[in-house]
Amino acid sequence: MGVADGLSRTRATRNPLAGPVALLLGVVLVSAGLGVTSASPLAAGGNGAPASSSSGPVANFTAAINRLVELVGVSGAGILALVWARVALSWFSNDVTKKVQAKDRARDALVGTLLFVAAVSGLVWALAHWVITGA
16 A cells, blocks of 8 residues: 555545634634724714713723623634534544534533524623513
């Protein structure tokens, strides 16, 4: 068996969707990163002037918490993209056991995605507020 035979077998068993999935993952991560950089203090001023921070420490704390929530959202989106890419790579495999595992992973990824979206969007906070206050 020569080098060419080994290479042809390696190429034959390679997943044909690995390249497009990796490209899609890169696009998702880059677009998620652009969402972070587009929110700047200049956007709040409206006319290109920085937003005034004359409100004091409360405004600074609120801005820091909002920035933290935004960073958690972006990092979580990157993790979710990796989870869904793993599901996709297993889903389109030729191995039957990987396809069965992909179904379980897809269910778990969907539940995790819904919980993450609910947490970041404020739905969890609104639900807790409704349960505690009744309004």
